[in-house]
Amino acid sequence: MITLFLLAVQPHWSFTHGSSDTVRKAYIVYMGEALQSKTSATDLHHSLLSSVVRDTSIAQQSKIHSYTKSFNAFAAMLEVLNNYFLKMPQSVKRNNQIESNIIVGVLDTGIYMDSPSFDDKGFGLPPSKWKGSCQVGVNFTGCNKFYHDNPSTFPSIESPADEEGHGSHASSIAAGVSIAGANLYGLAEGTARGGVPSARIAMYKVCWLEGCSDVDLLAGMDDAINDGVDLISISIGGAASSYLDDPIAIGAFHAMMKGILTTRSAGNDGPYASSVENTAPWIMTVGASTMDRQFSTLGKFGNGVEIAVRTSVNIFLPKSRIYPLTSPGNATNGSLTPDKDPWTCDFGTLDQKKVRGKIVLCKEKASAGYLKSVGVIGMIITLQEKVDTGFSFTLPAVYVDANAGDKIITYINSTKVRLTLSPAVIYKTKTTRNAAAPFVASFSSRGPVNVSSTILKPNIVAPGVDILAGYSKLISITASPDDNRVNVYNVISGTSMACPHVTSAAAYVKTFLLDCSPAAIKSCPNDNRFCKPLVVKLVITYELKVKDDQAELAYGADHIDPIRALQPGLIYNLSKYDYARFLCNENYTGIAISLFTNENTSCSSLPNIGGQDALNYPSMSLQLNNPNSSISTMFHRKVTNVGSEKAIYKAIVKAPAILKVTVVAKQLAFSHLHEEKSSMVVIKGPPLNNITSLSASLEWSDTKHKVKSPIFVYLTQKM
Ligand SMILES: *[C@@H]1O[C@H](CO)[C@@H](O)[C@H](O)[C@H]1NC(C)=O
Ligand SMILES: *[C@@H]1O[C@H](CO)[C@@H](O)[C@H](O)[C@H]1NC(C)=O
Ligand SMILES: *[C@@H]1O[C@H](CO)[C@@H](O)[C@H](O)[C@H]1NC(C)=O
Ligand SMILES: *[C@@H]1O[C@H](CO)[C@@H](O)[C@H](O)[C@H]1NC(C)=O
Ligand SMILES: *[C@@H]1O[C@H](CO)[C@@H](O)[C@H](O)[C@H]1NC(C)=O
Ligand SMILES: *[C@@H]1O[C@H](CO)[C@@H](O)[C@H](O)[C@H]1NC(C)=O
Ligand SMILES: *[C@@H]1O[C@H](CO)[C@@H](O)[C@H](O)[C@H]1NC(C)=O
Ligand SMILES: *[C@@H]1O[C@H](CO)[C@@H](O)[C@H](O)[C@H]1NC(C)=O
Ligand SMILES: *[C@@H]1O[C@H](CO)[C@@H](O)[C@H](O)[C@H]1NC(C)=O
Ligand SMILES: *[C@@H]1O[C@H](CO)[C@@H](O)[C@H](O)[C@H]1NC(C)=O
Numbered sequence: 001m002i003t004l005f006l007l008a009v010q011p012h013w014s015f016t017h018g019s020s021d022t023v024r025k026a027y028i029v030y031m032g033e034a035l036q037s038k039t040s041a042t043d044l045h046h047s048l049l050s051s052v053v054r055d056t057s058i059a060q061q062s063k064i065h066s067y068t069k070s071f072n073a074f075a076a077m078l079e080v081l082n083n084y085f086l087k088m089p090q091s092v093k094r095n096n097q098i099e100s101n102i103i104v105g106v107l108d109t110g111i112y113m114d115s116p117s118f119d120d121k122g123f124g125l126p127p128s129k130w131k132g133s134c135q136v137g138v139n140f141t142g143c144n145k146f147y148h149d150n151p152s153t154f155p156s157i158e159s160p161a162d163e164e165g166h167g168s169h170a171s172s173i174a175a176g177v178s179i180a181g182a183n184l185y186g187l188a189e190g191t192a193r194g195g196v197p198s199a200r201i202a203m204y205k206v207c208w209l210e211g212c213s214d215v216d217l218l219a220g221m222d223d224a225i226n227d228g229v230d231l232i233s234i235s236i237g238g239a240a241s242s243y244l245d246d247p248i249a250i251g252a253f254h255a256m257m258k259g260i261l262t263t264r265s266a267g268n269d270g271p272y273a274s275s276v277e278n279t280a281p282w283i284m285t286v287g288a289s290t291m292d293r294q295f296s297t298l299g300k301f302g303n304g305v306e307i308a309v310r311t312s313v314n315i316f317l318p319k320s321r322i323y324p325l326t327s328p329g330n331a332t333n334g335s336l337t338p339d340k341d342p343w344t345c346d347f348g349t350l351d352q353k354k355v356r357g358k359i360v361l362c363k364e365k366a367s368a369g370y371l372k373s374v375g376v377i378g379m380i381i382t383l384q385e386k387v388d389t390g391f392s393f394t395l396p397a398v399y400v401d402a403n404a405g406d407k408i409i410t411y412i413n414s415t416k417v418r419l420t421l422s423p424a425v426i427y428k429t430k431t432t433r434n435a436a437a438p439f440v441a442s443f444s445s446r447g448p449v450n451v452s453s454t455i456l457k458p459n460i461v462a463p464g465v466d467i468l469a470g471y472s473k474l475i476s477i478t479a480s481p482d483d484n485r486v487n488v489y490n491v492i493s494g495t496s497m498a499c500p501h502v503t504s505a506a507a508y509v510k511t512f513l514l515d516c517s518p519a520a521i522k523s524c525p526n527d528n529r530f531c532k533p534l535v536v537k538l539v540i541t542y543e544l545k546v547k548d549d550q551a552e553l554a555y556g557a558d559h560i561d562p563i564r565a566l567q568p569g570l571i572y573n574l575s576k577y578d579y580a581r582f583l584c585n586e587n588y589t590g591i592a593i594s595l596f597t598n599e600n601t602s603c604s605s606l607p608n609i610g611g612q613d614a615l616n617y618p619s620m621s622l623q624l625n626n627p628n629s630s631i632s633t634m635f636h637r638k639v640t641n642v643g644s645e646k647a648i649y650k651a652i653v654k655a656p657a658i659l660k661v662t663v664v665a666k667q668l669a670f671s672h673l674h675e676e677k678s679s680m681v682v683i684k685g686p687p688l689n690n691i692t693s694l695s696a697s698l699e700w701s702d703t704k705h706k707v708k709s710p711i712f713v714y715l716t717q718k719m
Helices: 037-054 057-061 166-175 214-227 247-257 368-373 402-414 496-513 518-523 576-585 588-599
Strands: 005-009 023-030 063-065 073-081 103-108 136-137 139-146 180-183 187-192 200-205 231-234 261-265 283-289 292-299 306-309 359-363 379-381 397-400 424-426 431-432 459-464 467-470 489-493 620-624 631-641 645-652 660-664 666-670 678-686 693-701 706-713
Touching: 073 678, 103 166, 103 214, 103 496, 166 200, 166 467, 166 489, 166 496, 166 631, 180 467, 187 431, 187 467, 187 489, 214 231, 214 247, 231 247, 231 496, 247 261, 247 283, 247 576, 247 588, 261 496, 283 496, 283 518, 292 397, 306 402, 359 402, 379 402, 379 424, 379 678, 397 402, 459 496, 576 588, 620 631, 620 678, 631 706, 645 660, 660 693, 666 678, 678 693, 678 706
Parallel strands: 103 200, 103 231, 139 200, 231 261, 261 283, 283 459, 359 379, 379 397, 620 706
Antiparallel strands: 005 023, 023 073, 063 073, 136 139, 180 187, 292 306, 292 424, 292 431, 467 489, 631 678, 645 666, 645 693, 660 678, 693 706
């Protein structure tokens, strides 16, 4: 008997910008392991669909996608709905030859081959392990693929070419080649290069201007795993209520079983608690941090006040020394109905004659398109929320905080109407240094995780603010159709940009630790330990140095540090059985877990050493529901020695006075590589009462290596 799982998959995938409201409901039916023959699988899928869908006309109409490589599954489109939102120094030591055998699989909006970042001169043929085929499309000669399963929309361009820019940006961050003098109209000039510039990029275009579908995402994952990619980078978001509703979580589990790390973006819905997405523990979830390079845009006002703001990407040079300045308070459209707030500077809110040729100060979301259409010269947008990200607009623009905004309004108020001047100018953005970096970007999604209380996410943060990287000339730099500026580089922000940084860091580590290439074996013929398939554990190796008042819920284990990750010393190893046990503890049934593990899994036969917190996860998080109950819990952990053959690690605990953290087995003595040792972390403390959260850490140190795990205790209601 075959058990069918009919999952109404939520069409919820998103990438950083753009939105649309067309979508359909896809049903993905998983049946476990892949069958040997593709034809028989497809036939089976058709007949199964007819048997489960009562209305045979629907069954016939629905387009079926059969997954035949990594999973035995099919997807059928049964309904159309309306709810989809898109949403290292250069001299670093490198194993170049091995790096060029690394294939980074990117699922995104496609790739713009003519960007210098993707110049493949000198690369030669793909490594022999590559099993993928090349899909050639309109104006596209690369070796990449596209998926378009939405029958209701026709692809505007039938090729893996990137009409959105997002996929080119993410891919070039991961593995773009080194390009000197990259810049956006003079801004952020420098050498642009991916984390592993010699590595190969396999783009699986699963997102289109109208969005990304689960069906295409799973198809991309299926192919990527089968094609032989080494890592998978997915800067695509989407909230899921269960890992079963998340095709990437299912695909990433299959990838994990083959030693392929999947990295995903945490989401751009911060700074609010519980906004983190893509949270399966076998996925590396990445939040966004700032870099030491920032943008600074200066606004100058007639009374001599200068307001420096760093939140703008303004590449326009002022054509005049000074412009008149006004605000909606002085230029409201006389026929505006009272229910509309002129300060939003939305369509029709302003009196054209009073704003033409001026700089206008607006509050919150201003419509650049509208302001430009009525002849406005520049806009100053005041925001209540903290902003630490620059955006490009089709006219000169700066963001200011509410305080600066009030000062400017006072200035406009104090100026005599008849002078009509109250002059101002917005200068072109300059690149400056930010000594305070890194801190977590305000937009970066925060924990705790809605679906699993024992998992701390994001795992890590990486640069995701104002990133200059490759772009597509098939779209303007602001994505606005009335903008004629196209460029092979662009500056954009998001956890989408942070994710490929971590993918490339993992790829970089892989070139040193996970290599089985003939070259490496030649250099150390008697040492085949390099051939052991280690799942890269970047999470555990970082110093706490990122600043954020939401602490571990914002930055997880810390900021990426690929160089330190090369010599972790110890790793928290996890097998598919550990993850299966985790799913059992999360109350998934054995039958459901079998979909992930590709074999019959029964929770009763899986070892269960402890309660909810038994997953050998490199962080420890305790969620408390009642502020009045005292803290008492235990975490079981196992560490595997990957450093020196003989080593003695000591536990160093850092904890606030009120938290008692005891490590049972304070010292671990290893006598050989790959030896595994267990320890237990016991945490006790008084009721949290009005305390929101407590942060502590456990560090294993043999003096050469330091392996630090965050310990985080928090109160649900206060989040
Ligand atoms: C393909 O390239 C040609 C020549 O550069 C251009 O005119 C055409 O618009 C391109 N087609 C698409 C779909 O981008
Ligand atoms: C988590 O749950 C809260 C409350 O129901 C909700 O507002 C939030 O959107 C959820 N987060 C995600 C990522 O689904
Ligand atoms: C007021 O807004 C309307 C559009 O809603 C526009 O047609 C009209 O020209 C505006 N009035 C002035 C004085 O700009
Ligand atoms: C500016 O003047 C308007 C109208 O008189 C007034 O409502 C507003 O409070 C003033 N704002 C500031 C910041 O002075
Ligand atoms: C803006 O309006 C305020 C309040 O009515 C007035 O005092 C000020 O002179 C006006 N400024 C300009 C530049 O029109
Ligand atoms: C699993 O089920 C048990 C028993 O019903 C319950 O106590 C526990 O909270 C559930 N765990 C999760 C993660 O839902
Ligand atoms: C799962 O169990 C069923 C029934 O015992 C058996 O027929 C099937 O071959 C098993 N599948 C795998 C993948 O072990
Ligand atoms: C915690 O104790 C306080 C004071 O005794 C009480 O008001 C409150 O309801 C208790 N909260 C819970 C969740 O039990
Ligand atoms: C990690 O666990 C897997 C599965 O149990 C095992 O194959 C692998 O050798 C382990 N890695 C190390 C470094 O021991
Ligand atoms: C907790 O509440 C008590 C009593 O209301 C107060 O004295 C104390 O400062 C509060 N502690 C914190 C961390 O807010």
